[in-house]
Amino acid sequence: MQILNKANYDFLRWKWHAIALSTVVILAGLGLIATKGMPLGIDFSGGTLIVVEFEQPVSEEQVRNAVDPLPGEEVVQQYGDAAERRIMIRLPQVEGAVEGNSLEQAAAQVEQALQKAGLPKFTIANRELVSAVIGRDLQLRGIYATLASLLAITVYIGIRFRFSFAVGAIVATLHDVLVTLSFLVFFGYDLSLNVVAAILTITGYSVNDTIVIFDRVRENLRSRRREPLDKIVNESVNQTLSRTIITAGTTFLSVLSIFLFGGEALRGFAFTMLVGIVSGTYSTIFIASAIAIILSSGKVRAAAATATSGDAVQGGKKQKRAKAS
Amino acid sequence: MKDIRWRLILIAAVIGLSIWSFYPPESKIKLGLDLKGGVHLVLRVHTDDALRVETETTVERLRDSLQRAGVQFTKAEVVSATEFRVEGIQDDAGFRLAAADPDTNYDRASEAGGYTYRMKPNIAIQLRDQTVTQALETIERRVNELGVAEPVVARYSGADQILVQLPGVSDVRRAKEIIRSTAQLKLTLVDQPSPFPTREAALQAYNNAVPSDVEILPGRQEGGGTAGTAGTVFYAVKKAAAVTGRDLRNAQQSIDEFNRPAVQFSLKQDAAGRFGNFTQSNIGRPMAIVLDNRVMSVATIQGRITDSGQITGINREEMIDTVITLKSGALPASMDYLEERTVGPSLGAESIRAGFIASLAGLGFVVVFMLFYYKLTGMNAVISIVANLVILLGLMAFLGSVMTLPGIAGFILTIGMGVDSNVLIFERIKEELATARGVRAAVNAGFDRVWWTIVDTHVSSLIAALLLLQFGTSTIRGFAITLIIGLLSNVFTAVFVSRTAFELILSRRQTAAQTLSI
Numbered sequence: 031m032q033i034l035n036k037a038n039y040d041f042l043r044w045k046w047h048a049i050a051l052s053t054v055v056i057l058a059g060l061g062l063i064a065t066k067g068m069p070l071g072i073d074f075s076g077g078t079l080i081v082v083e084f085e086q087p088v089s090e091e092q093v094r095n096a097v098d099p100l101p102g103e104e105v106v107q108q109y110g111d112a113a114e115r116r117i118m119i120r121l122p123q124v125e126g127a128v129e130g131n132s133l134e135q136a137a138a139q140v141e142q143a144l145q146k147a148g149l150p151k152f153t154i155a156n157r158e159l160v161s162a163v164i165g166r167d168l169q170l171r172g173i174y175a176t177l178a179s180l181l182a183i184t185v186y187i188g189i190r191f192r193f194s195f196a197v198g199a200i201v202a203t204l205h206d207v208l209v210t211l212s213f214l215v216f217f218g219y220d221l222s223l224n225v226v227a228a229i230l231t232i233t234g235y236s237v238n239d240t241i242v243i244f245d246r247v248r249e250n251l252r253s254r255r256r257e258p259l260d261k262i263v264n265e266s267v268n269q270t271l272s273r274t275i276i277t278a279g280t281t282f283l284s285v286l287s288i289f290l291f292g293g294e295a296l297r298g299f300a301f302t303m304l305v306g307i308v309s310g311t312y313s314t315i316f317i318a319s320a321i322a323i324i325l326s327s328g329k330v331r332a333a334a335a336t337a338t339s340g341d342a343v344q345g346g347k348k349q350k351r352a353k354a355s
Numbered sequence: 356m357k358d359i360r361w362r363l364i365l366i367a368a369v370i371g372l373s374i375w376s377f378y379p380p381e382s383k384i385k386l387g388l389d390l391k392g393g394v395h396l397v398l399r400v401h402t403d404d405a406l407r408v409e410t411e412t413t414v415e416r417l418r419d420s421l422q423r424a425g426v427q428f429t430k431a432e433v434v435s436a437t438e439f440r441v442e443g444i445q446d447d448a449g450f451r452l453a454a455a456d457p458d459t460n461y462d463r464a465s466e467a468g469g470y471t472y473r474m475k476p477n478i479a480i481q482l483r484d485q486t487v488t489q490a491l492e493t494i495e496r497r498v499n500e501l502g503v504a505e506p507v508v509a510r511y512s513g514a515d516q517i518l519v520q521l522p523g524v525s526d527v528r529r530a531k532e533i534i535r536s537t538a539q540l541k542l543t544l545v546d547q548p549s550p551f552p553t554r555e556a557a558l559q560a561y562n563n564a565v566p567s568d569v570e571i572l573p574g575r576q577e578g579g580g581t582a583g584t585a586g587t588v589f590y591a592v593k594k595a596a597a598v599t600g601r602d603l604r605n606a607q608q609s610i611d612e613f614n615r616p617a618v619q620f621s622l623k624q625d626a627a628g629r630f631g632n633f634t635q636s637n638i639g640r641p642m643a644i645v646l647d648n649r650v651m652s653v654a655t656i657q658g659r660i661t662d663s664g665q666i667t668g669i670n671r672e673e674m675i676d677t678v679i680t681l682k683s684g685a686l687p688a689s690m691d692y693l694e695e696r697t698v699g700p701s702l703g704a705e706s707i708r709a710g711f712i713a714s715l716a717g718l719g720f721v722v723v724f725m726l727f728y729y730k731l732t733g734m735n736a737v738i739s740i741v742a743n744l745v746i747l748l749g750l751m752a753f754l755g756s757v758m759t760l761p762g763i764a765g766f767i768l769t770i771g772m773g774v775d776s777n778v779l780i781f782e783r784i785k786e787e788l789a790t791a792r793g794v795r796a797a798v799n800a801g802f803d804r805v806w807w808t809i810v811d812t813h814v815s816s817l818i819a820a821l822l823l824l825q826f827g828t829s830t831i832r833g834f835a836i837t838l839i840i841g842l843l844s845n846v847f848t849a850v851f852v853s854r855t856a857f858e859l860i861l862s863r864r865q866t867a868a869q870t871l872s873i
Contacts, residue, residue, distance in 0.1 A: 083701065154697070154699060155699040161694060186811075227823055231816075231838070233819045238775065242812065249804070292710060296713075
């Protein structure tokens with residue numbers, strides 16, 4: 031059985047369309063972030079989050095009325111299935127108060143307010159108090175880790191492939207991070223620590239996909255030196271297309287199982303991964319190779335085949351043997 | 356083939372060891388707080404407290420030695436945690452001779468008719484570090500007294516932060532109080548015989564000019580019925596303590612003369628002598644027992660007391676907690692909580708179930724797809740993916756790394772990576788078969804050509820996973836560690852195990868194989 035047997039699509043013909051589409055999505059996302067701000071989860075913003083489990087069903091509205099008199103703007107949301115009778119209450123960081131104590135007080139106030147409101151009995155399923163100090167610290171780490179990851183991967187690909195490929199791979203990866211962020215904003219997900227973990231995983235995943243194609247380009251370059259680069263790249267994309275689609279498909283469905291069955295706590299994580307996988311596959315096919323070609327055009331082609339590392343010799347030998355047989 | 360036999364033995368050994376390592380999983384695989392329930396706390400140690408104490412003590416000693424040497428001065432006072440000033444010195448040479456002591460830890464500067472001493476930066480850093488270490492050790496002792504299984508007490512990011520993880524703790528409020536209680540005990544003389552109803556009243560007794568050696572502290576009204584219901588009153592007590600928590604030899608649960616809970620404490624030998632002299636010379640005067648700046652009880656000294664005392668007027672829970680904090684020693688500085696994450700056990704159990712279902716669904720889907728799409732060869736992929744999961748579990752149990760909810764997601768992603776490597780290899784073999792070079796050559800070429808691609812993809816994923824490790828929260832670390840181990844074992848299973856499976860199939864065929872079920 032074969033998906034896309036002998037695929038031969040002219041992907042590169044669509045490169046400018048693809049770049050335009052991605053630019054629109056990213057600009058829309060960034061525009062929304064610039065005007066409304068990136069919604070931060072309490073890991074990064076600091077504040078108080080309490081998940082309360084009631085013994086009898088309670089509506090969001092009842093809980094909202096109960097905690098409304100408390101200072102600050104509360105967020106009250108159903109947490110998970112309605113059958114689980116869990117409600118999430120989130121309070122912002124109170125400015126100016128003594129940090130550790132104010133968090134503790136805010137949590138205690140919520141519990142008292144719920145008790146006073148005459149709601150059914152409840153237990154605390156989950157409680158998170160994060161001070162602004164920790165929030166800022168995690169923000170910095172998140173930004174630092176994402177940038178460091180992009181940089182380190184660029185350096186690695188730069189060593190293993192040629193520079194224009196590294197730029198292509200990293201532009202594609204950065205593209206995926208930005209598209210993922212945009213979709214998080216579009217769909218109203220908060221940026222939490224789990225979501226950042228998913229974004230970092232996406233950087234690794236997206237580069238994986240790109241490397242597979244670039245590896246094939248490098249191999250084809252060795253055996254067919256005289257053909258134009260864009261033709262070879264397009265062919266390499268086609269040759270690896272079934273692998274790209276199968277891998278993306280199976281990974282997508284695995285992550286979909288997390289999204290569907292993994293519970294509320296992993297919802298944001300799974301959503302981020304789902305968007306990242308789709309974007310990663312798209313950018314691998316349409317963006318990474320396009321950038322590599324745009325950057326490579328006009329350069330001496332002979333340099334391409336030699337500027338590779340250790341396996342080049344081994345691969346080259348094999349290639350000769352294959353021809354001989 | 357001999358070669359294959361050794362490969363099979365190696366694979367069997369690795370799988371066997373892994374299963375032995377994680378079986379039975381209920382006891383061998385450690386669960387994170389988000390799955391087991393418990394609390395994750397980050398505390399900040401106010402190291403300034405310790406520096407201030409150091410500066411205060413230095414000033415005290417300086418006053419003493421100046422007085423002994425008969426050097427005149429008008430003022431010697433603490434300016435900030437790391438600074439103090441001495442003013443109005445007549446005899447400069449005499450001062451320098453008598454005040455050599457602070458020079459080891461402080462830089463002296465001559466400013467505006469006096470001297471300003473500032474703590475040397477390296478001393479301050481050293482002292483802060485010591486303070487955090489002491490706090491850490493104290494917290495460790497307290498956590499052990501709490502009887503929590505597998506607690507974590509460690510330094511956290513930032514020089515002054517401490518991470519405490521208490522799995523399975525349900526009474527978070529109490530645990531937090533015990534950890535944070537500074538447990539500063541002191542026995543000191545009461546300056547005004549009777550307590551005041553308000554702080555203002557106490558201040559008025561001194562005409563709003565409280566002497567520098569006296570402080571006003573809140574306390575419980577004596578004889579106001581059961582503990583906890585009595586109102587708050589204020590006492591004027593001497594700042595200088597006759598005995599502090601450092602002089603304690605032991606503390607234990609006890610009862611007072613009215614059969615109410617009490618804490619019995621005994622003093623170390625040198626302190627006992629000091630306390631004996633102190634009580635002897637103050638017979639008939641009231642003495643206060645002060646714990647964390649709160650007067651616990653006041654009693655008139657009846658006679659010479661040497662080595663023991665009692666803290667009364669507390670309820671049962673307070674008694675237990677006070678014993679824990681006193682035994683574990685005082686904290687060198689106060690602390691506050693920067694972060695608290697509590698997960699109730701019910702939510703944790705549910706997360707385990709959800710994660711388990713998601714993993715099975717993910718694995719089930721992948722198995723069905725691989726068998727359907729690659730037919731018999733798909734079996735190789737299934738074997739290598741399952742082997743990968745077994746090795747991953749085995750290594751996690753062996754390394755004692757913690758399984759968290761994002762870690763379960765890492766598990767599912769590991770399945771995805773296993774699929775990726777296998778698909779990469781299989782698709783290549785298919786391509787090579789299309790050029791009709793025979794099955795064995797196609798299989799060999801498939802694995803050889805893809806090897807460096809697999810290395811490249813795994814290295815780039817490893818880079819991202821390693822950078823995740825720096826997020827101190829245990830849940831994210833759990834995810835990163837799962838990914839890292841999964842990536843490493845995937846190289847072994849997708850390449851070595853899968854290739855061995857292929858060769859096993861090929862070697863079974865007597866005639867040169869021309870077809871492959873792929």
